[in-house]
Amino acid sequence: MSQRRESKFTRTKTKSQREESLLSIMQLSDSFFPAGMYTMSNGLETLFYQNKIKNAKQLQALVESCIRMQIGVADCVALGNTIDAANASNIESIIEIDQTLYAMKLVKEIREASVRSGVQLLNCIYAFAKNSLLNKYRRAVSTERATGIYPVSLGIASNITGISKHSAALILLYSFSVSFVGAALRLGMIDHKEGQKIIHALKPTIATASKNVTKPLQAMWQFFPALDIAQMMHERIENKMFVT
Amino acid sequence: MGSRHIPRLGIGGPVGSGKTMLIEQLVPRLVAKGYRPAIISNDVISKEDAARMKAGLSIEKGLVPEDLIIGLATGGCPHTAIREDPSMNIAVVNEIESKHDELDLIVIESGGDNITTTFSPALADYFIYIIDVAGGDKYPRKGGLGITSCDLLLINKIDLAQHVGANLKVMERDAKAVRGKKPFAFVNCRTGEGIDDVMKYIVHDLLFELPPKNVSKKGRRNA
Numbered sequence: 343m344s345q346r347r348e349s350k351f352t353r354t355k356t357k358s359q360r361e362e363s364l365l366s367i368m369q370l371s372d373s374f375f376p377a378g379m380y381t382m383s384n385g386l387e388t389l390f391y392q393n394k395i396k397n398a399k400q401l402q403a404l405v406e407s408c409i410r411m412q413i414g415v416a417d418c419v420a421l422g423n424t425i426d427a428a429n430a431s432n433i434e435s436i437i438e439i440d441q442t443l444y445a446m447k448l449v450k451e452i453r454e455a456s457v458r459s460g461v462q463l464l465n466c467i468y469a470f471a472k473n474s475l476l477n478k479y480r481r482a483v484s485t486e487r488a489t490g491i492y493p494v495s496l497g498i499a500s501n502i503t504g505i506s507k508h509s510a511a512l513i514l515l516y517s518f519s520v521s522f523v524g525a526a527l528r529l530g531m532i533d534h535k536e537g538q539k540i541i542h543a544l545k546p547t548i549a550t551a552s553k554n555v556t557k558p559l560q561a562m563w564q565f566f567p568a569l570d571i572a573q574m575m576h577e578r579i580e581n582k583m584f585v586t
Numbered sequence: 587m588g589s590r591h592i593p594r595l596g597i598g599g600p601v602g603s604g605k606t607m608l609i610e611q612l613v614p615r616l617v618a619k620g621y622r623p624a625i626i627s628n629d630v631i632s633k634e635d636a637a638r639m640k641a642g643l644s645i646e647k648g649l650v651p652e653d654l655i656i657g658l659a660t661g662g663c664p665h666t667a668i669r670e671d672p673s674m675n676i677a678v679v680n681e682i683e684s685k686h687d688e689l690d691l692i693v694i695e696s697g698g699d700n701i702t703t704t705f706s707p708a709l710a711d712y713f714i715y716i717i718d719v720a721g722g723d724k725y726p727r728k729g730g731l732g733i734t735s736c737d738l739l740l741i742n743k744i745d746l747a748q749h750v751g752a753n754l755k756v757m758e759r760d761a762k763a764v765r766g767k768k769p770f771a772f773v774n775c776r777t778g779e780g781i782d783d784v785m786k787y788i789v790h791d792l793l794f795e796l797p798p799k800n801v802s803k804k805g806r807r808n809a
């Protein structure tokens with residue numbers, strides 16, 4: 343139902359609306375957008391210090407696994423359901439999605455970083471967009487009925503700025519990939535050309551994973567214990583560059 | 587979201603210029619006047635500065651609760667964390683503001699960076715930039731946004747000037763030339779020399795001479 347509504351919405355967009363939507367996609371996926379992504383390595387820093395991930399090939403395999411086993415099947419599903427619920431102005435459903443995804447993230451550092459990033463995204467959107475659903479969700483966050491976790495906040499932002507579910511999923515997955523590869527670059531694991539090569543090579547994985555955005559909330563899962571453990575170990579290391 | 591804004595003091599400067607030691611000198615003076623600070627310490631590669639301040643200011647001296655000295659990793663981008671994308675710092679500030687209405691100010695220490703460092707006005711209300719004489723007496727005249735635009739420029743480690751061939755008169759002349767009427771001060775954060783003057787600027791320009799919250803509450807109760 344909501345997919346049909348969204349398709350109709352997309353078909354009836356004017357050229358100007360489509361261009362604004364495209365610009366919104368560029369704005370939200372740009373690393374210049376202030377969501378704090380550059381502070382996250384998603385456990386890569388631990389794996390690098392432990393010499394478990396040492397080169398571009400291993401890095402690419404790790405990011406692909408993370409997209410397939412965590413971000414695509416959990417964050418993307420939450421994102422798609424948030425956009426559906428936002429299209430239906432259903433704040434209670436959005437809160438349920440928020441709480442479900444928060445409960446699914448096993449590692450404290452990862453949960454907290456996603457929440458901080460999401461809340462700042464909301465605050466930034468609030469600076470230039472007035473929207474009753476945004477107000478309701480921000481109120482739910484401030485009264486601790488919701489957390490503001492990043493994929494749900496991105497879903498609200500996408501709804502407000504006229505970004506389709508599929509494009510929103512691409513934003514989420516692309517931003518995550520750039521954050522991961524950017525961390526590798528700053529750790530000195532790869533150079534700038536290798537970084538772009540990996541981003542390019544990740545496109546088929548991103549495209550496939552983005553299809554999860556149409557799945558129902560009940561289909562959400564994640565399972566990548568090796569990375570969970572690395573992320574938990576990151577919480578305990580003293581000398582570190584990244585918050586995750 | 588919706589919490590009361592607590593005044594925020596941003597402290598930036600190059601690596602090793604004395605940012606942490608400045609905080610270690612300021613906090614006892616602030617607490618002696620009744621002000622209650624929290625500290626966020628951005629660090630490029632560790633939480634060492636936060637750990638040092640916890641050991642000194644919390645555990646040893648009992649001046650700041652341990653959970654109100656917060657270390658923050660910045661992904662290797664210290665200036666991004668306080669200017670282009672200060673979202674992680676603002677998130678922590680918001681968390682403090684929502685839970686600790688009793689605080690009088692939040693001190694935000696930048697990771698060590700270069701002379702173009704500035705704080706986003708969305709993050710800091712008052713910006714101190716600190717350099718030291720060991721970088722040479724050319725430092726002030728090189729300018730850079732940190733040196734020229736900060737609210738207060740501090741030149742630290744003045745006791746070392748004679749040993750490194752830095753002329754303080756040259757630094758004073760150049761600081762005045764690049765900053766116009768904006769203030770600057772010589773300090774020695776190891777001995778505390780000049781720190782009382784820094785306190786006057788903070789109390790006047792950031793805290794607007796308002797009494798500490800706990801004092802004003804007591805005053806209201808007694809009235």
